[in-house]
Amino acid sequence: MGELYHSHAPLDINSSGSEENLISHSPEEIKLEPISFDENDACPVPRPGMVFSSEAEARFYYTKYAHQMGFGIMTRTSKKGHDGKVKYLILVCSEITRSDALRKQYCAARINLTLRKDGTYRINAATLGHSHELGSHHLLSSDIEMRGKRTLDQEVIDMGVNRISYKNECRNHLQKERHLIGENGDGEALQKYLVRMQEQDGNFFYAIDLDDFFRVRNVFWADGRSRAAYESFGDVVTVDTTCLSNRYKVPLVTFVGVNHHGQSVLFGCGLLSCEDSESFTWLFQSLLHCMSGVPPQGIITDHCCKAMQKAVETVYPSTRHRWCLSNIMEKLPQLIHGHANYKSLRNRLKNVVYDAPTTSEFEGKWKKIVEDFDLKDNKWxxxxxxxxxxWAPSFVRGEFWAGMSINPHSESMHAFFDGYVSRQTTLKQFVDQYDHALQYKAEKEYIADIHSSNNSQACVTKSPIERQFQSAYTHAKFLEVQHEFVGKADCNVSVASDDGSVCCYNVIEDVIIEDKPKESVVEVIYNRVDCDVKCSCRLFEFRGILCRHSLAVLSQERVKEVPCKYILDRWRKNIRRKYAYTKTSYGVQHFEPHGQRLELLCNQFNSIAAVAAEFEDTSSFVKDNLCNLKEKLETWTTLLRKSSQVDVEKSNYMID
Incomplete structure (x- = not known):
């Protein structure tokens, strides 16, 4: 990896920097894969990140690659250190042409290598395109190859070349261009933004990855509100790489989750110069460091990016990983559009993806589609x-994913900056709009909080369980619960077995599939001792919402109140989450008085703690009194909250 600017160090993106000002990147190195060569071996395409054990090995590799492609090589630039070792080396295509002014013009194809601290040589940049036809210089390349071999020891010739990531990354390199970060005023804009954020937000975090020439390669940052939000909602994280995959001018990667209203919430942002495993590994490690070493329980990524998947395995080995379903289904039309029975095929595939309740039913229906439409040779x-x-819902429903991208109407990758970033948006423009985007999201959440706290969504049934959720959940999540209560009317319950304490039910639900009425059967097991209910549809496990089948069984059992384990704190409306009051550069105006009071009290508490901490007795005295004070304040604030009058205009104000 490159060097790393820490967020507590001053930032100068445009300066050359010095090694004394940098902190070495400590996370584990990317695993390297050796490739052994003999006379018939094909060389991989040169790319940034390839590492060689010596200068001789690097020269031999590029000579052999050139011979394979049909061009010759020569040394364009090299620089030795005080110890006599080559510190910097450029190997180029040997083709030279003459311009109209009879001046020499060299072919642009080349590789740049630098000596690393461990004595190995690393490719920092590689240009693959040639300004001439390949193949006509085969004899010249052979001659140069033989001259190169004279400088090599036999044991070096037999050694392997190390390369980053797995085999197909080199093949994909031709299709990927390195993004440029910090050009045309963008670097200065980013620098000013990061400095300003650190001045205004004491909890702001950033990290910068530099290459061997101290140029900005990758950037990560997260403000204090995003870091605090991660504590509440960082259990499931979506990695949005839309800007990378669609070649936006801003090489943006965002880490996004969902809050208690089901709205997108930002955890952090990154800028990547290259879509390789090394860059994604650095980015994921930066997020981990930013969040105090706490990894997400689940992470969702684009299924097309193998480099990102490899990085997830490296940095988050214990984290559940799945692909974004909506991202896959968006690609479905273009990948099957040429089929003769396109519409029928599309509907059948959507049906099996979204409506197959079990893994066995999914597999059976999928194989039937492949057979009916003769798709056994369709690689995708x-x-x-x-x-x-x-990715398939019937396979991932057993784990909690906060309901992210599982139905046809869920937004693709929970794109957070929709409306603020387009293909033509520059980094400078994005930085200028960044605070406005976050303020808009914070205001939208504030308005949803006001509505949930001060208005009641009417119940659709007489069930006391529905009223239990009504008083606990935010409006958005209560509407999801209501949807299940409405659907309960389509369920018919019958007892399959009953041993007194545990009862097994079959629930037959009337459903509409492809405009045709059908029946769906699920199994619900109810434990009367601890009021535990489990449905084979696994909606609660996946979304944290009790399904209609479970509600039908609870109604059959005459249960009037569900245990607390079925009312998740994640969806509650009456929890004061500290991130909402975190001081930021884009603070929500309504929270400013609260934030000012909070900052004042924190300063006073700090001064009290400094005095009390001198002795054990004074420390214990303050601690005991604070506990008593907290209990009294919680009772007092609850009463004040219930009796307070909310500005009707503000509570009814809606943001489109």
């Missing part, structure tokens, strides 16, 4: 089926 569908445990 074949790969999706092989990796079905990573």
């Amino acid at each position: 569908l074949k790969e999706l089926f092989l990796e079905r445990h990573c």
Whole structure:
């Protein structure tokens, strides 16, 4: 990896920097894969990140690659250190042409290598395009190859070349261009933004990855509100790489979750110069460091990016990982559009993806589609089926994913900056709009909080369980619960077995599939001792919302109140989450008086703590009194909250 600017160090993106000002990147290195060569071996395409054990090995590799492609090489630039070792080296295509002014013009193809601290040589930049036809210089390349071999020891010739990531990354390199960060005034704009944020937000975090020439390679940052929000909602994180995959001018990567209203909430942002495993690993490690070493329980990524998947395995080995379903389904029309029975095929695939309740039913219906439409040779569908445990709803429902991207109407990757970033948006423009985007999201959440706290959503049934959720959940989540209560009317319950304490029910639900009425059967097991209910549809496990089948069984059992374990704190409206009051550069205006009072009290508490901490007795005295004071304040604030009058205009104000 490159060097790393820490967020507590001053930032100068445009300066050359010095090694004394940098902190070495400590996370574990990317695993390298050796490739052994003999006379018939094909060389991988040169790319940034390839590492060689010596200068001789690097020269031999590029000589052999050039011979393979049909061009010659020569040394354009090299620089030795005090110890006599080459510190910097450029190997280029040997083709030279003459311009109209009879001046020499060199071919642009080349590799730049630098000596690393461990004595190895690393490719920092590689230009693959040639300004001439390849193949006509085969004899010249052979001659140069032989001259190069004279400088090599036999044991060096037999050594392997190390390269980053897995085999197909080199093949994909031709299709990927390195993003440029910090050009045309963008670097200065980013620098000013990061400095300003650190001045205004004491909890602001950033990290910068530099290459061996101290140029900005990757950037990560997160403000104090985003870091605090991660404590409440960082259990499931979506990695949005839309700007990378669609080649936006801003190489933006965002880490996004969902809050208690089901709204997108930002955890952090990154800028990547290259879409390789090394860059994604650095980015994920930066997020981990920013969040005090706490990894997400689940992470959702684009299924197309193998480099990102590899990085997830490296940095978050214990985290559940799945692909974004809506991202896959968005690609479905273009990948099957040419089929003769396109509409029928599309509907059948959507049906099996969204409506297959069990893994066995999914597999059976999928295979039937492949057979009916003669798709056994369709590479894309074949790969999706092989990796079905990573994305198909019937395979991922057993784990909690906060309901992210599981139905046809969920937003693609929970894009957070929609409306603020387009293909033509520059980094400078994005930085200028960044605070406005976050303020808009914070205001939208504040308005939803006001509505949930001061208005009641009417119940649709007489069930006391529905009223239990009405008083606990935010409006958005209560509407999801109500949807299940309405759907309960389509469920018919019958007892399959009953041993007194545990009862097994079959729930038959009337459903509409492809405009045709059908029946769906699920199994619900109810434990009367601890009021535990489990449904084979696994909606609660996936979304944290009790399903209609479970509600039907609870109604059959005459249960009047569900245990607290079925009312998640994640969706509650009456929890004061500290991130909402965190001081930021884009603070919500309504929270400013609260924030000012909070900052004043914190300063006073700090001064009290400084005095009390001198002795054990005074420390214990303050601690005991604070506990008593907290209990009294919680009772007092609850009464004040219930009796307070809310500005009707503000509570009814809606943001589109």
